[in-house]
Amino acid sequence: MTSTAQQIDSFIESRLNDYIEETAELCRVPSVSAKADRPVMAQCARLVGTILERHGFSVQQFETEGNPIVVGRATGKSERTLLFYNHYDVQPPEPLDLWTSPPFEPEVRNGALYARGAKDDKGEFLARLAAVDAVRAAHGDELPCGVTFILEGEEEISSPHIAQFVQEHLDLLKSHGSIWEEGMQNDRGQLIDALGRRGILAVELQAHTLTRDAHSGSAHLLPNAAWRLLRALSVLKGTDERILIPGFYDRVKPPSTLDEQLLVTFPSDEEAMRAELGISELGERQFVRGATGASYVRAVFQPTCNIAGIWAGYQGPGMKTVIPAVATAKVDFRLVPDQDPQEVFNSLRRYLDDEGFSDIKLTWLGAMWPQKGEADEPLVALTARTAEEVYGQPSLLIPLSGGSSPVYAFARPLGIPVVSPGVGYPGSRTHSPDEHVRLKDFSDGARHIARILDEFDALA
Amino acid sequence: MTSTAQQIDSFIESRLNDYIEETAELCRVPSVSAKADRPVMAQCARLVGTILERHGFSVQQFETEGNPIVVGRATGKSERTLLFYNHYDVQPPEPLDLWTSPPFEPEVRNGALYARGAKDDKGEFLARLAAVDAVRAAHGDELPCGVTFILEGEEEISSPHIAQFVQEHLDLLKSHGSIWEEGMQNDRGQLIDALGRRGILAVELQAHTLTRDAHSGSAHLLPNAAWRLLRALSVLKGTDERILIPGFYDRVKPPSTLDEQLLVTFPSDEEAMRAELGISELGERQFVRGATGASYVRAVFQPTCNIAGIWAGYQGPGMKTVIPAVATAKVDFRLVPDQDPQEVFNSLRRYLDDEGFSDIKLTWLGAMWPQKGEADEPLVALTARTAEEVYGQPSLLIPLSGGSSPVYAFARPLGIPVVSPGVGYPGSRTHSPDEHVRLKDFSDGARHIARILDEFDALA
Numbered sequence: 001m002t003s004t005a006q007q008i009d010s011f012i013e014s015r016l017n018d019y020i021e022e023t024a025e026l027c028r029v030p031s032v033s034a035k036a037d038r039p040v041m042a043q044c045a046r047l048v049g050t051i052l053e054r055h056g057f058s059v060q061q062f063e064t065e066g067n068p069i070v071v072g073r074a075t076g077k078s079e080r081t082l083l084f085y086n087h088y089d090v091q092p093p094e095p096l097d098l099w100t101s102p103p104f105e106p107e108v109r110n111g112a113l114y115a116r117g118a119k120d121d122k123g124e125f126l127a128r129l130a131a132v133d134a135v136r137a138a139h140g141d142e143l144p145c146g147v148t149f150i151l152e153g154e155e156e157i158s159s160p161h162i163a164q165f166v167q168e169h170l171d172l173l174k175s176h177g178s179i180w181e182e183g184m185q186n187d188r189g190q191l192i193d194a195l196g197r198r199g200i201l202a203v204e205l206q207a208h209t210l211t212r213d214a215h216s217g218s219a220h221l222l223p224n225a226a227w228r229l230l231r232a233l234s235v236l237k238g239t240d241e242r243i244l245i246p247g248f249y250d251r252v253k254p255p256s257t258l259d260e261q262l263l264v265t266f267p268s269d270e271e272a273m274r275a276e277l278g279i280s281e282l283g284e285r286q287f288v289r290g291a292t293g294a295s296y297v298r299a300v301f302q303p304t305c306n307i308a309g310i311w312a313g314y315q316g317p318g319m320k321t322v323i324p325a326v327a328t329a330k331v332d333f334r335l336v337p338d339q340d341p342q343e344v345f346n347s348l349r350r351y352l353d354d355e356g357f358s359d360i361k362l363t364w365l366g367a368m369w370p371q372k373g374e375a376d377e378p379l380v381a382l383t384a385r386t387a388e389e390v391y392g393q394p395s396l397l398i399p400l401s402g403g404s405s406p407v408y409a410f411a412r413p414l415g416i417p418v419v420s421p422g423v424g425y426p427g428s429r430t431h432s433p434d435e436h437v438r439l440k441d442f443s444d445g446a447r448h449i450a451r452i453l454d455e456f457d458a459l460a
Numbered sequence: 461m462t463s464t465a466q467q468i469d470s471f472i473e474s475r476l477n478d479y480i481e482e483t484a485e486l487c488r489v490p491s492v493s494a495k496a497d498r499p500v501m502a503q504c505a506r507l508v509g510t511i512l513e514r515h516g517f518s519v520q521q522f523e524t525e526g527n528p529i530v531v532g533r534a535t536g537k538s539e540r541t542l543l544f545y546n547h548y549d550v551q552p553p554e555p556l557d558l559w560t561s562p563p564f565e566p567e568v569r570n571g572a573l574y575a576r577g578a579k580d581d582k583g584e585f586l587a588r589l590a591a592v593d594a595v596r597a598a599h600g601d602e603l604p605c606g607v608t609f610i611l612e613g614e615e616e617i618s619s620p621h622i623a624q625f626v627q628e629h630l631d632l633l634k635s636h637g638s639i640w641e642e643g644m645q646n647d648r649g650q651l652i653d654a655l656g657r658r659g660i661l662a663v664e665l666q667a668h669t670l671t672r673d674a675h676s677g678s679a680h681l682l683p684n685a686a687w688r689l690l691r692a693l694s695v696l697k698g699t700d701e702r703i704l705i706p707g708f709y710d711r712v713k714p715p716s717t718l719d720e721q722l723l724v725t726f727p728s729d730e731e732a733m734r735a736e737l738g739i740s741e742l743g744e745r746q747f748v749r750g751a752t753g754a755s756y757v758r759a760v761f762q763p764t765c766n767i768a769g770i771w772a773g774y775q776g777p778g779m780k781t782v783i784p785a786v787a788t789a790k791v792d793f794r795l796v797p798d799q800d801p802q803e804v805f806n807s808l809r810r811y812l813d814d815e816g817f818s819d820i821k822l823t824w825l826g827a828m829w830p831q832k833g834e835a836d837e838p839l840v841a842l843t844a845r846t847a848e849e850v851y852g853q854p855s856l857l858i859p860l861s862g863g864s865s866p867v868y869a870f871a872r873p874l875g876i877p878v879v880s881p882g883v884g885y886p887g888s889r890t891h892s893p894d895e896h897v898r899l900k901d902f903s904d905g906a907r908h909i910a911r912i913l914d915e916f917d918a919l920a
Contacts, residue, residue, distance in 0.1 A: 198677070202779040209745060211738035216792050217658070217863030219764035221747045221756065222737060226767035226789075227697070228744070234694050237687070277682060278671035284688070284819035285669060287681045296681065304679035307686035308782050313769035314790055319662040319825045321792050321864075322768050329686075330774055332676050332781050359744035365779045403677030404781075 001389065004138045008450045011134040016443055020113055022051060023126040023437070024106035026088070027115035033067060033089035033157045041067040041153050044088050048125075048151050055129050056136070057149065062169075064161040067153030071172060074132070076143030078457045083148045083175035085410060086125040087155035090117040091431045098433035112436040119423060120430045123437035124182045124445070125151065127423050131450035138454070145457040148175055155181065158366070163409035170413060177379040177456065178410050179449060183422025185441070186267075186396065191387045191448070193420055194401040195259075195380060196372025198300070199335035199408065201344050202308075202365040205232060210325035213313070222323050226312040229327035232357045236331070236348075237305045241289050243333075245351045248303070251338045255301050258375040259399035263297050266398060270296045300400050304334040330365070336400065341367035371408035372400060373417045378459040379452075383419040386451035390444050395421075421448050461849065464598045468910045471594040476903055480573050482511060483586040483897070484566035486548070487575035493527060493549035493617045501527040501613050504548050508585075508611050515589050516596070517609065522629075524621040527613030531632060534592070536603030538917045543608045543635035545870060546585040547615035550577040551891045558893035572896040579883060580890045583897035584642045584905070585611065587883050591910035598914070605917040608635055615641065618826070623869035630873060637839040637916065638870055639909060643882025645901070646856065651847045651908070653880055654861040655719075655840060656832025658760070659795035659868065661804050662768075662825040665692060670785035673773070682783050686772040689787035692817045696791070696808075697765045701749050703793075705811045708763070711798045715761050718835040719859035723757050726858060730756045760860050764794040790825070796860065801827035831868035832860060833877045838919040839912075843879040846911035850904050855881075881908050 001009075012019075031044035045068040049059040057072030067089065093103035093116045101107040106115035113123065128149075136143050150173065152162050166173060185191050207228035214222050237243050255263060270292065273279065279287055291299045312327030314320035333344055345364060352360050373380050375397050384395040411418050423445035429435045461469075472479075491504035505528040509519040517532030527549065553563035553576045561567040566575035573583065588609075596603050610633065612622050626633060645651050667688035674682050697703050715723060730752065733739065739747055751759045772787030774780035793804060805824060812820050833840055835857050844855040871878050883905035889895045 200781070202781070211736070214737060215863065216764070216766045216768055217794065217861070218733075219748075219766035219792075219794060220759040220762045220862065221733065221751055222739070223745060223748055224767055226770050230690055230693055230767070230770075231699060233690055239691060273678075273681065276671070277674060279682070284816070285683060288679075288683055291681055299680040302680045304676070306676045306679035306781075306783060307684055307690070307773065308676055308780060309773035309775050309784070310686050310690075310787070311771045311775045313767065315769050315771045315788075319790060319792065320768060321660070321662070321766075323766060324769070327770070328775075330779060332679075332779065334677065334679060356744070401677070402680065403675065 004454055005389070005451060007138040008134040008454065009447055011137050012130055012443055012446045012450070015130070016439060019126050019130040019446070020108065020439060020442065023113060023118065023123050024115065026051065026122045026126070027106045027117045028104055030104045031089050031117070031153065032092050033154050034092050041089065045070050045153055048088050051129070052149060055133060062165065064165065066161050069153070069162070069165055070151045072149040074143055074147045076145040076147065078145045078460070080457050080460055081146035081148055081175040082453055082456050083150065083173060083178040083410065083414070083416065084128050085178060086128070086149065086151045086181050087121045087153065088125070088151050089153040089156050090120070091156050093433070095433065100434055111440065112438045114434060114436040116435055118435055119428045119437040120435065121155065121181050123442060124422050127442050127446040128179065128449055130446040131453055134446065134450045135453045144454065147453070148173060159406045159409070162406055166409050166413055173414060175414060175416055176460070177416050178414070178418045179452070180407060180418050180420035182424060183420040183445070184424030184426070184428065185391065187426050189391060190393050191391050191395045191421060192398060193380070193383060193395045194398045195375060196337060196400045197370065197405045197407055198400060198402060199339060199341055199368050199370035200332055200404040201335060201341035201367045202330070202332045203345065203348070204328060204330055204363040204365055205229060206326065206328045206361040206363070207232065207359065208326050208361065210323065213325045214323045216321035216323050219323055225324045225327035229312065229329055229360070232352060232360045233307065233329060235355050235357070243303065243305045245344070245347050247347050248344065251340065252303065253337050255298065255399060256374060262375060262397050262399050266297060266396065268297050300402050301336055303336050303339060306332050306334070308332050334402065334404065335370050337370045337372045339370060341369060368404040368406060369408035369412060371411045371418070377417045379417040379419055382455055382459060383421055383452055386455070387421065387448055389451060390448040421445065421452065464914055465849070465911060467598040468594040468914065469907055471597050472590055472903055472906045472910070475590070476899060479586050479590045479906070480568065480899060480902065483573060483578065483583050484575065486511065486582045486586070487566045487577045488564055490564045491549050491577070491613065492552050493614050494552050501549065505530050505613055508548050511589070512609060515593055522625065524625065526621050529613070529625055530611045532609040534603055534607045536605040536607065538605045538920070540917050540920055541606035541608055541635040542913055542916050543610065543633060543638040543870065543874070543876065544588050545638060546588070546609065546611045546641050547581045547613065548585070548611050549613045549616050550580070550582070551616050553893070555893065560894055571900065572898045574894060574896040576895055578895055579888045579897040580895065581615065581641050583902060584882050587902050587906040588639065588909055590906040591913055594906065594910045595913045604914065607913070608633060619866045619869070622866055626869050626873055633874060635874060635876055636920070637876050638878045639912070640867060640878050640880035642884060643880040643905070644884030644886070644888065645851065647886050649851060650853050651851055651855040651881060652858060653840070653843060653855045654858045655835060656797060656830065656860045657865050657867055658860060658862060659799060659801055659828050659830035660864040661793045661795060661801035661827045663791050663805065663808070664788060664823040664825055665689060665791060666786065666788045666821040666823070667692065667819065668786050668821065670783065673785045674783045676781035676783050679783055685784045685787035689772065689789055689820070692812060692820045693767065693789060695815050695817070703763065703765045705804070705807050707807050708804065711800065712763065713797050715758065715859060716834060722835060722857050722859050726757060726856065728757050760862050761796055763796050763799060766792050766794070768792050794862065794864065795830050797830045797832045799830060801829060828864040828866060829868040829872060831871045831878070837877045839877040839879055842915055842919060843881055843912055846915070847881065847908055849911065850908040881905060881912065
């Protein structure tokens, strides 16, 4: 261990309680974005600004149509800048009776801080500030590079304003790498880092065949919206699971050589998924395409076409003999690099028209772009390597996570790599009662991020 | 006109007000079967018995798991018996504020009796009693043939007990022809008689692919119940509307020569349907199979496979990225003579299994058998012919009605023809506020039915 690393570690160790107390201070504000209490959210944004100023950042608060966005900037010796993305909003705390201590009255017990937001995402934020302070102290009160924090207040309600904000503030947010909002270890204490996340296109398809529902005694004459919708859906995907929209796969990149290596070594959760969700090895209830073993772990590189909801006509007990006039489906496509949701949407509309379904109404519900880095990207490699020093083993790299997140909103317009170290573990109870951060994880996370920050300028 | 017919007409004319008063007496009992008020329903059944006895019938009341069934019998000169099916239950009267006079306080105004049940079906019942009395009087206080009335109290809630009751009382109900519960004229004052009604098989199909809903980020691995159900449904019917269950069409009888003649002459409601339900002449919103003209009126001889309801996953605003674990559809098949719902159900189960859908749960929701007479059936011909004497034009015969009704529950086990003369007109407001029967229609219906009864024995 270098002497800088030793200084970092002792700084964090000696001041750990102060950072935990600051985390608790922030957790006392019940900033539940789903409750849409604007004054409370504004109060929390102001406190975030105050905390950033306390730690030497110059702060700007930006109003949006939703909750304020707070940006804090600190300059350093070099022009290079590391960008931290976090959020100050939290999930609703309900059900309240399952909390051992009240969600907005933070309490330290059994070596952990319990509160809504203690981990997600207020604890993550303060651990990063601890890392920044430690690095600054180790370098004679000067940062080796610039640091920018951006905190939004709508992450838990799908970040409706962040992508546009980034687009409109490219100069302000100019940076050379980013630390994403959170991270976690697996059950073997190994830090996990996803190199990429799939994109998503969410749409609604609606068939409308009659001015009103009609009696099924006329079904020999009157067009049924449910049948119409089913026929439109059935041209989207073959029974072999291949999506049939022309050009859909044109931009799909296969896993890289490095991805292939990671896929082979990554511990599969196949058996756990099988047990938890009742998937059988044979018959109708297998994994999609009968995936197992290597095909199971590789499957995430396949884009999907998922029916998230469908409804028409009568849904009550017994029978009602009705011809539905309207039928609706919610469909989400998970997209892999380098698919583009806007292109997929346009192709889908054209395809429906070409297949004779111009009557099907298609509505854009939302989208995120896919984003993926490579394992040999310097910031990724640095994050993995420094993890070994703190956690005793390097990060476990996932080439592509199945879900989606607004990482792309930063990675694409700013052209920067993104990594996600952090302070979570499988028992953190994020989004659940008794959410907590272990003090040891807080300290380890801060030590890890400080090492990344410390060496970040050297990547140039 | 024969002297008997003259006697019948003057009997009915002179006593019309008495029968209207008896109808009103019965309408004062709020026998709404949907409200499941057992004492009220029992009170109404007793009053029906009392009324039947008043008119010379010997009455038996049968308890069922639902409301009582009342049977009244009167013997006649011959062994032949005419069976009248009616019901004493009514539809709920709501919305009450749309009634000009209260629904259960019958009122005569503008030449009509207004009350819930005035037409459907209490007015029909009393018009038939008037016909019986008139025929009996014209024949020296003796009926030319036997008459049996059966009245149930659950017609408005789908007659769950009548078919089994008939099966268990074949001797009691032995008869040679039947007058169905109600009838009506069209807007040109012409009596309409449906020679047949389609059957129905109502089922539920359910796909169950996971132990719980899952996040759509795993859609590349986890089987989606909505897709599974869609694929099962898509094998039921081709895009050409042909139902693909093996053997489904084996028992289908094409329209007879007489049916074909009727189809050609019957005034089509094509333009009215087009306007009311927003059907276009071209494009996606046409009638099924592009039916128009001759194919429009013949289409009722096609059995159908209708999705009456379907649901899975998320149905709210915006998007929820979920993989539904369960998906359900309600499907009804309208069946034409001589299809058998039990056979169709068995074939459907086998077909799903054979197509690899043994995991799809199939539930029987209900069924009715198709039933159809021919235009040259003596009772049908008699009904049409006698209508001309009363209405100035013969009945308009529909070969097959698109809907279903428990006519089969009588016609099949008793082996009898069924006709449906009655006292309705398009403005009767059946099932709606201000339901009424016009006194002229009541009288005409009674005169018509009396003529049928008077000549019924001669059909032997």
